[in-house]
Amino acid sequence: MKQVCIVGAGTAGLCSARRVLENKMSATIYEQTDQIGGTWVYTDRIGIDDYGLDIHSSMYQGLRTNLPKEVMGYPDYQIQASDISYVPSEVVRNFLEQFTHKYQLKDCIKFLHYVVNIIPKRDKWQVIVNDLKKQRIKFELYDYVMVCNGHYHTPLYPTIKGANTYKGYQLHSHDYKNSYRFKDETVLIIGAGPSGMDLCHEISKVAKKVTLSHHLPESLKTLFRFNVDQKPDVKYMDERRVYFMDGSKDEYSIIFYCTGYKYAFPFLSTDCGIHVDDNYVQPLYKHCLNANNPSMAFIGIPYYVCAAQMCDLQARFCMKFWTGQKTLPSQHEMLTDTKQQMNERFARGYKKRQAHMMGEEQGFYYTDLAKTADIEDIKPVMALLHNESSRRFMDDLLHFRDDIFRIVDDKHFIKIN
Numbered sequence: 441m442k443q444v445c446i447v448g449a450g451t452a453g454l455c456s457a458r459r460v461l462e463n464k465m466s467a468t469i470y471e472q473t474d475q476i477g478g479t480w481v482y483t484d485r486i487g488i489d490d491y492g493l494d495i496h497s498s499m500y501q502g503l504r505t506n507l508p509k510e511v512m513g514y515p516d517y518q519i520q521a522s523d524i525s526y527v528p529s530e531v532v533r534n535f536l537e538q539f540t541h542k543y544q545l546k547d548c549i550k551f552l553h554y555v556v557n558i559i560p561k562r563d564k565w566q567v568i569v570n571d572l573k574k575q576r577i578k579f580e581l582y583d584y585v586m587v588c589n590g591h592y593h594t595p596l597y598p599t600i601k602g603a604n605t606y607k608g609y610q611l612h613s614h615d616y617k618n619s620y621r622f623k624d625e626t627v628l629i630i631g632a633g634p635s636g637m638d639l640c641h642e643i644s645k646v647a648k649k650v651t652l653s654h655h656l657p658e659s660l661k662t663l664f665r666f667n668v669d670q671k672p673d674v675k676y677m678d679e680r681r682v683y684f685m686d687g688s689k690d691e692y693s694i695i696f697y698c699t700g701y702k703y704a705f706p707f708l709s710t711d712c713g714i715h716v717d718d719n720y721v722q723p724l725y726k727h728c729l730n731a732n733n734p735s736m737a738f739i740g741i742p743y744y745v746c747a748a749q750m751c752d753l754q755a756r757f758c759m760k761f762w763t764g765q766k767t768l769p770s771q772h773e774m775l776t777d778t779k780q781q782m783n784e785r786f787a788r789g790y791k792k793r794q795a796h797m798m799g800e801e802q803g804f805y806y807t808d809l810a811k812t813a814d815i816e817d818i819k820p821v822m823a824l825l826h827n828e829s830s831r832r833f834m835d836d837l838l839h840f841r842d843d844i845f846r847i848v849d850d851k852h853f854i855k856i857n
Contacts, residue, residue: 441466445567445582449549450478452740452751453588458543459755463763470553479592480533486615491572501618503529508845511746511826526841555707585736594704602677613698622647628692636698644668662837720795725774728754744799746822760813819850
């Protein structure tokens with residue numbers, strides 16, 4: 441029986457294990473914490489855990505999803521839970537627990553196991569793992585590896601001249617748990633992605649003043665609270681002030697970075713053949729298979745997607761090739777296809793750091809995967825509803841979570857309120 445190593449017991453790792461098992465392979469999931477759920481697990485702690493390892497949960501108190509639950513389940517296992525569409529984070533966590541129970545995945549998971557290194561060994565993978573509870577290093581061999589360690593691994597900070605001299609408090613959204621720290625403060629939020637927008641609204645309820653700095657081509661349509669203003673990118677800082685690209689300047693007691701995360705795979709040896717350049721993970725065939733060593737897959741790399749749906753699709757994509765039902769293209773063909781697709785993306789205006797961003801184009805990506813592997817595609821309604829929700833988020837931050845959606849059929853949804 442072929443042995444598959446899966447790194448991480450979150451959304452990607454769980455559905456990958458399910459697909460491995462149904463294809464009569466053996467799955468072992470290594471999970472650094474003592475719980476399933478990955479980024480959906482809330483903890484008050486930040487920094488390092490009891491074993492001296494970085495804590496990677498990005499959940500905060502009171503979080504509700506910024507996507508409707510109707511697009512957040514797996515293709516054949518949906519989130520039920522409630523009549524509302526935007527559910528509390530614990531609903532998603534419970535959903536993953538239920539999925540784990542239904543497909544009997546618990547026996548595959550080795551909790552409190554930290555993957556130290558993965559190294560190609562002839563035609564297999566040597567996985568060096570630390571059993572944290574017993575403080576014992578193990579050496580294991582696997583036929584395949586599925587990297588499922590998520591997007592929220594290593595905070596990304598922008599390079600801003602003078603940031604290291606600024607005397608105010610600076611932190612990243614990765615370490616945000618609640619708004620208490622911001623009460624009566626003057627706050628500069630850098631970044632207007634989903635976290636920046638959401639947390640700007642939360643922090644403005646208690647802060648004296650909030651500035652949202654971003655490089656979107658025009659001011660955001662959403663109506664913020666009275667104490668929020670918008671500024672362009674930061675040009676530089678000194679000990680006391682922040683200077684913006686439009687020539688204005690101001691003072692803040694807290695600078696809060698909502699600038700996303702770096703893809704990070706500290707456990708991969710250089711021999712694995714993967715490198716990350718400005719958040720572009722290379723070389724990945726179809727954003728998924730390691731083109732240099734295609735018995736290694738990365739599940740969940742693309743973003744602004746229906747994550748659980750896509751992770752399941754990617755896992756099924758891998759299984760079709762790894763079981764021999766489909767023959768993999770040659771390395772040359774995979775690299776050529778990848779270069780062509782990425783050049784087309786760059787020609788459409790994507791930057792290198794947006795190499796894996798899908799958004800409005802996610803449906804085309806799903807169909808490409810499905811056609812390449814001759815597997816069932818994700819229903820078109822999922823991408824349509826995801827994109828509609830994203831537009832509502834940008835246009836009406838304060839009220840978009842009141843929307844209630846229902847799926848009508850494979851191609852249509854309705855808003856029922």
